[in-house]
Amino acid sequence: MESVIKYILTGIVPVIFLSVGFARANTDVIFIEDAIEAEKISVSINSNMTGHIIADVCPTCKSTRLAIDKNTQLFHKGKRIHLINLKKANGQPATVFYDIRKKIVTRIKW
Structure with a gap:
């Protein structure tokens, strides 16, 4: 026992x-961050490195619009590049990570 x-x-x-x-x-x-695997992104950014991105997951899906600021990080082919190069990603597929609460893009990989 x-x-x-x-x-x-x-x-x-x-x-x-x-x-x-x-x-x-x-x-x-x-959860503080989410990601979108976009079929294509449309970019609008000014010289102050602020603007927005529209991410399209598919042709018939609703687009997602998110803000971009100077803290948004940009990666191309695995290397971090300056945000000024974001215009080159216009119309391209990309993975967009964003702050769920603020709706601000934290990083983009394309």
Whole structure:
């Protein structure tokens, strides 16, 4: 009987506490960023490096319009390049990452 109690206290109880802890940890996840795999993007950017991007996922899907600011990062073929080059991506497929709450593009990969 004593060995059964010892087994419960040293084996089963810790597992229960761990599983409850992991379940609780998962409820605290907050998503702050999302991504769009765009079939093509349309770009409007000014000399202050602000503007917007319109991302089209498919020809019949609703377009998504997101803001661009000077903090938006641009990557082409795996290398980071200056945002001024974004106009070259106009009409091209791209992956657009953005802040869900602010609707501002954080980075673009094309």
